[in-house]
Amino acid sequence: MLDRFEIHEHDVLVIGAGGAGLRAAIEASANGVSVGLVCKSLLGKAHTVMAEGGIAAALANVDKEDSWQTHFTDTMFGGKYINNFKMAELHAKEAPERVHELEHWGAVFDRTNEGKILQRAFGGHKYKRLSHVGDRTGLEMIRTLQDKGVHMGIDVYMECTVTKLLKDGDRISGAFGYWRETGKFVIFKAKSVVLATGGMGKMYKITSNSWEYTADGQALAYNAGAELIDCEFIQFHPTGMIWPPGVSGILVTEAVRGEGGTLTNNKGERFMERYDPKLMDLSTRDVVARAIYTENKEGRGSVHGGAYLDISHKGADYVKKKLPSMYHQFKDLADVDITKGPMEVGPTCHYSMGGVRVEAETAMSCVPGLFAAGEVAGGMHGANRLGGNSLSDLVVFGRRAGLYASEFAKKNSQAKINEKEIESSEKEVISFFENSGENPYAVHMDLQDLMQANVGIFRTENDIQKAINGLSKLKEKAKKVKIEGSRMYNPGWHMAYDLQNMIMYSEAIARSAIQRKESRGAHSRIDYPDPNPDDATWTSLIKLGTNGEMVVGKAPVIPMSKELKEVLKNDEGRVSKYSNLLK
């Protein structure tokens, strides 16, 4: 029966070719196993390419006092102490080595006067810590990894969407998907699989994320029996473009503030003074996003409902050198010259802290042979991610996932492909052509309206419940959406499938959000405005129930080692507001 399918076989299959997937593939390949790398877009176009501001690592090239301990402390404060401590520790310790490695593979970062890698300030980082290339750091990173990867004999399958992870009993055995170009199906057999599919922001109306971010990896893992954690924590980046309408949501890098940009309201006040007098404009993202939202609610917003962000005092030459893509973005898309006057900015859905629950050292999920790294994995960033900590996360845990997935593949044989699973996967994806329901784009817009209005920056029990009710109706509609045209390169059909994943993850967000009756990091409850230190001991846990229902629970935050507690001691004042871990 399988004969009618195109089949590829590898020791390790990596799904996703952003920073995490590429780094994983390189490591696995270097470890001597055969590697397949699948991605929905063309190679080099993953979200990682859009990252602007920089990659965080305590190199101490600019501020000599910096150390992994300070980076760890900042990351934990940013995440409000429910991060997986072990991940935050490994990340802080290994990031510098990974950045140097990128340089050794050909990346060309901006330089200090002595000729070392330059680092800039960013929100929530105590020291100047972000290595960067102007405001196109992600491009530098993905191109470096891509060019390294193509010489390692990795087989790349571009414009191929995975719709199901295949299992033999408990164990992973491969993946099933379709070619976007032809609509034909393809089976990948593998001894282990690394998920590196990135984020999920497309269920929100205003987002910095592209069409790819439909929570595919989160849904693939969930449907394969893996656990998701921290789904309530969605980062709304404080500075997205808001005008003109076509560009709303597009990111304005935090590097603008890192380089000295200031936020003001319609009265010309530097309003961050009232929300975080110490860190001001470089406060953590959750705080700045809420501040802009509140200024608007109280009538002090900018013309189009945001805030003003001004960097023009730095002079035209400086701005064009350090923020060239921001300069062009505003000039070309909004007719605003940021060397002469302020930009208008407002919050945009940006990043998902939650995701697949993994073991810190190996990046393996609870499904044997299934690994996850990058934005699709949860735990590292806790309740709120610091800027720059994602790019470093990608290479630190991408490498680990690739290493341990290849070790797993060496120790285990190929598990069987279950023909029934293939048949049902095929039916699931094709079924849409026989439907007579709504246009998938219309259902998608309904979903975006629902999530934006009810599970956004500020949340209440009532609103979240509204979302949960709405989602169950949308789920039915989404099953029935009607597809026009053939299977060849048909975005409407692709959307029909993506919708199922977005709705699944939206439900995970809402159910986790209603469970957390406190405010912590990116999760702000109007009905429970304060953090409760007692709630720092658990993270939300979502998994698939035996009858196909979504099960919501809690997982304990792993206990912190003595050494790490010592590190946090210097920061006791801030810790105790959110957590009892030092008591």
Next chain:
Amino acid sequence: MASPYRMKNAKFKVYRGNASEGQEVEYTVPVEEGMVVLDAIHYIQKNQAPDLAVRWNCKAAKCGSCSAEVNGKPKLMCKSRLDDFNLDEEINVRPMKSFPIIKDLACDVSWNYEVNKKIKPFTPKENTNWIMKQRDVDRVQEFRKCIECFACQNVCHVIRDHDLKPKFAGPRFFVRVAGLEMHPLDAADRLSDLKNDMGIGFCNITKCCTEVCPEDIHITDNAIIPLKERIVDKYYDPFKMIFRKIFGMQ
């Protein structure tokens, strides 16, 4: 702010079809302030033609996915503002001409990925301390801005009119090689590859590539011409050749 555009419509003619057959189909799109061609294509997709194939990712000129020919000119659709067009006339949108069409606006650019594979990777000098001054990497950073939109490949007559693809790597990859050759710490030599396999000699410096580069990379002046000069120095300069013979240098 009252918008002067609110009531206006724009007429588009979009290529619909595959490599063997297709036609331009007319669509009408209501115009909003600040709208770009890609917004219009998305509007058509949402409301009139859900199966219209188009590539895009960033919508901010950072990923190089959305290249197409708008009124016959290679453009990033996400960067092409409608207010730069005369909206009394139809706007024509077609896939890039130099690559085989897959469907509608998506074409097969896989050849470019094959070319890239053949380029000798970055090879650091031994025992370097990794110190590089900013002024020594400025030029390399210019080349590394490339977002692989392939507009330069599309417009270069060696590819577009003469289809010398197997023998010619194209401006995008001259830029890439220049980024490696001018890297202060790179030790590999790609000049013979450039001359032989990559066919840099076919380039007659028309500068069409530079004109369309959305990243403003000075492809011809900063990458191609210096590379050509290095080749001349190496292979054709008699003094240098004798010098090489006497001292046994490569």
